[in-house]
Amino acid sequence: MTAPAIRLSDLRKNFGATEIIRGVDLEIRQGERHAIIGPNGAGKSTLFNLVTGRLAPTEGRIEFEGQDITAWPPYRIARLGLARSFQVTNIFPRLSVFENLRCAVLWPLRQGYAFWRMVDTPADVRERTHEVLGKIGLAARAQVPAGLLSYAEQRALEIGIAIAGGARVILLDEPTAGMNRGEAERAVALIREVSAGRTLVMVEHDMSVVFDLADRITVLVYGQVIASGPPAEIRADRAVKEAYLGEAAA
Amino acid sequence: MTAERRRALMPWGIFALVLVVLPHLPGFGSGYAVSLLSQMGIAVIFALSYNMLLGHTGLLSFGHAVYFGLGAFVAMHAVRWAAAGLWLPIPLVPLVGGLGGLFFAALLGWPSTRRAGTVFAMISLGIAEMVVALSYMIVSFFGGEEGINGDRTKAPSFLGFGFGPQIEVYYVIAAWCFASVAAMYAFTRTPVGRMCNAVRDNPERAEFVGYNPQVVRYVAFMAAGFFAGIAGGLNAINYEIVTAISVGAATSGAVLLMAFIGGVGHFVGPVLGAVAITYLQVSLSDFTHAWLLYFGLMFVLMVLFAPGGLAGLWFMHAPILRAGLGARLIGPYARAVGPALVLALGAIIAIEVNYRVSTRPDLGTAFEFAGIAFDASQPWVWLLAGSLAAAGFWGMRRGLGPAFERHASLMAEAKGGGAP
Ligand SMILES: Nc1ncnc2c1ncn2[C@@H]1O[C@H](COP(=O)(O)OP(=O)(O)OP(=O)(O)O)[C@@H](O)[C@H]1O
Numbered sequence: 178m179t180a181p182a183i184r185l186s187d188l189r190k191n192f193g194a195t196e197i198i199r200g201v202d203l204e205i206r207q208g209e210r211h212a213i214i215g216p217n218g219a220g221k222s223t224l225f226n227l228v229t230g231r232l233a234p235t236e237g238r239i240e241f242e243g244q245d246i247t248a249w250p251p252y253r254i255a256r257l258g259l260a261r262s263f264q265v266t267n268i269f270p271r272l273s274v275f276e277n278l279r280c281a282v283l284w285p286l287r288q289g290y291a292f293w294r295m296v297d298t299p300a301d302v303r304e305r306t307h308e309v310l311g312k313i314g315l316a317a318r319a320q321v322p323a324g325l326l327s328y329a330e331q332r333a334l335e336i337g338i339a340i341a342g343g344a345r346v347i348l349l350d351e352p353t354a355g356m357n358r359g360e361a362e363r364a365v366a367l368i369r370e371v372s373a374g375r376t377l378v379m380v381e382h383d384m385s386v387v388f389d390l391a392d393r394i395t396v397l398v399y400g401q402v403i404a405s406g407p408p409a410e411i412r413a414d415r416a417v418k419e420a421y422l423g424e425a426a427a
Numbered sequence: 428m429t430a431e432r433r434r435a436l437m438p439w440g441i442f443a444l445v446l447v448v449l450p451h452l453p454g455f456g457s458g459y460a461v462s463l464l465s466q467m468g469i470a471v472i473f474a475l476s477y478n479m480l481l482g483h484t485g486l487l488s489f490g491h492a493v494y495f496g497l498g499a500f501v502a503m504h505a506v507r508w509a510a511a512g513l514w515l516p517i518p519l520v521p522l523v524g525g526l527g528g529l530f531f532a533a534l535l536g537w538p539s540t541r542r543a544g545t546v547f548a549m550i551s552l553g554i555a556e557m558v559v560a561l562s563y564m565i566v567s568f569f570g571g572e573e574g575i576n577g578d579r580t581k582a583p584s585f586l587g588f589g590f591g592p593q594i595e596v597y598y599v600i601a602a603w604c605f606a607s608v609a610a611m612y613a614f615t616r617t618p619v620g621r622m623c624n625a626v627r628d629n630p631e632r633a634e635f636v637g638y639n640p641q642v643v644r645y646v647a648f649m650a651a652g653f654f655a656g657i658a659g660g661l662n663a664i665n666y667e668i669v670t671a672i673s674v675g676a677a678t679s680g681a682v683l684l685m686a687f688i689g690g691v692g693h694f695v696g697p698v699l700g701a702v703a704i705t706y707l708q709v710s711l712s713d714f715t716h717a718w719l720l721y722f723g724l725m726f727v728l729m730v731l732f733a734p735g736g737l738a739g740l741w742f743m744h745a746p747i748l749r750a751g752l753g754a755r756l757i758g759p760y761a762r763a764v765g766p767a768l769v770l771a772l773g774a775i776i777a778i779e780v781n782y783r784v785s786t787r788p789d790l791g792t793a794f795e796f797a798g799i800a801f802d803a804s805q806p807w808v809w810l811l812a813g814s815l816a817a818a819g820f821w822g823m824r825r826g827l828g829p830a831f832e833r834h835a836s837l838m839a840e841a842k843g844g845g846a847p
């Protein structure tokens with residue numbers, strides 16, 4: 178397949194009179210790890226919300242593997258094989274950790290709206306849930322209601338829900354935000370592992386993580402892409418230095 | 428059979444046994460008791476079906492009686508067809524009621540379930556009002572003011588049973604009660620049943636793992652309508668008459684009360700609520716005309732002090748009892764509950780005297796309560812009621828704090844596995 182995993186064409190989003198996304202053209206190639214960076218309020222999360230159907234664009238077009246998904250509802254986009262995590266933790270607070278993850282594997286494992294079979298009968302559902310539980314390091318906390326987890330544990334679960342379904346394209350919005358050094362390192366290792374052979378798009382503020390993990394980087398400033406390319410190119414880019422990296426270094 | 432499996436099946440064995448032997452236990456064999464048990468069985472199904480919405484899917488319905496009542500009407504018509512020669516034995520009539528409930532839930536559910544929260548609650552109320560209004564307009568289906576009736580004994584017999592005696596109807600109810608409770612429990616363990624909880628907790632996240640929350644709610648709504656219809660069908664054969672009351676707001680309110688007082692957070696909660704409320708409905712209404720008022724009071728107190736309902740109270744104490752620490756609760760609890768009973772007594776005297784004087788002025792002011800002669804025109808009666816209530820309230824306020832503290836410390840001790 179030659180179609181890019183995601184293609185955005187002249188994408189725009191207004192909130193009231195303010196234009197937040199101001200004409201974004203972007204291609205995410207299949208199988209790459211792509212980081213999106215940019216200052217606070219640049220519109221990175223908004224861009225994710227547009228791609229995953231949480232918001233409908235004011236103008237422009239969104240394609241997933243060559244298919245036009247503009248303004249589709251989130252569940253239809255998710256079913257195509259596009260999963261995401263959220264910057265602000267977004268889990269099922271009264272369900273146990275185990276059940277949070279199981280909910281995320283049900284649709285991809287074709288359980289659908291079944292009411293004629295028990296949820297713990299299909300072995301693949303059970304096994305996949307346990308596997309993800311182990312990967313995110315929460316096996317010992319499996320039966321705890323997710324709402325009672327510590328912040329760092331909730332962040333790990335947030336990533337777990339995004340990766341559990343085995344989606345081909347995974348969007349992570351600041352997965353390591355608020356984690357301490359050790360937790361962030363573990364999270365990055367996990368992200369590296371699960372994104373092998375998949376497409377990863379990640380918003381991240383930690384530049385060491387970005388330059389370490391990403392194959393390509395897009396810099397979003399004030400709702401527009403000011404640069405997009407491999408890390409070396411971005412590091413050398415004058416406009417990026419001025420608009421963003423320079424600012425961060427200062 | 429593994430030990431684990433046996434442990435899982437045990438409650439169901441006990442439940443079946445209880446249903447079978449209950450009417451044969453001493454004191455439960457009278458006509459009064461058997462008809463009370465029959466009502467309880469129906470209420471258990473109805474309340475559990477309601478909790479498929481409220482507890483499991485987070486949908487607060489003010490109109491669940493619509494599906495109970497419409498199921499009952501469909502079932503009543505089925506009884507009449509059976510009496511007119513259709514081969515439909517009485518034990519199958521509840522299924523017809525269930526399909527009736529399912530049909531109307533499928534019809535009205537889609538627009539209702541677009542949103543949860545206030546929107547759903549308001550739509551459920553609107554639909555309920557609409558159906559009540561229709562019930563007085565479409566006389567051929569609803570039978571107008573009198574409702575419709577049917578003779579269950581005219582239906583074809585089944586395995587030699589004619590279903591004239593109440594005890595035979597009880598066993599039909601018991602069988603459907605068992606099957607429905609088991610099916611509703613099983614539903615919670617299916618993929619869509621688990622997603623009901625997920626949609627209740629966070630409908631947005633459910634969308635991002637591939638589920639359309641409206642479809643999940645709609646499935647839950649139809650399932651709830653189906654089981655409510657079964658309860659309605661049982662109600663039809665139990666009373667052999669169905670009136671517009673069965674689709675009305677009072678019935679919707681009663682099932683909400685049962686589910687809530689029993690506890691919506693646990694599967695068994697509504698079972699406890701249905702049994703307790705049905706018992707109180709029947710017995711309290713024998714003792715006092717103000718029973719609705721007591722119900723309201725009980726509901727308010729429950730919402731304020733025990734939002735987890737009876738089941739919540741049980742699960743709050745089970746670890747302590749299991750750890751053998753129950754005895755240490757008695758003292759502090761008695762010091763809170765004792766004054767609460769005094770408060771209740773004062774309130775009851777005031778309510779009863781007031782109710783009697785204002786609703787039956789023809790009987791005068793002199794009457795007897797709990798074996799004591801009163802005259803409501805004497806100020807000491809009101810003074811007594813007032814001071815009992817005040818003293819009880821004061822004592823209870825002093826007792827509650829230590830009771831809660833003792834509970835918390837024992838709970839910590841029970842969970843800490845015997846640590847000091
Ligand atoms: N639903 C909304 N309604 C109105 N304004 C919004 C909405 N969502 C985002 N915005 C605004 O759009 C701008 C971009 O927000 P966005 O969250 O996309 O930024 P971001 O790049 O993710 O920033 P951060 O690094 O802080 O997460 C901000 O000014 C924000 O206030």
Ligand SMILES: [Mg+2]
Pocket residue numbers: 221222223264350
């Ligand atoms: Mg953001």
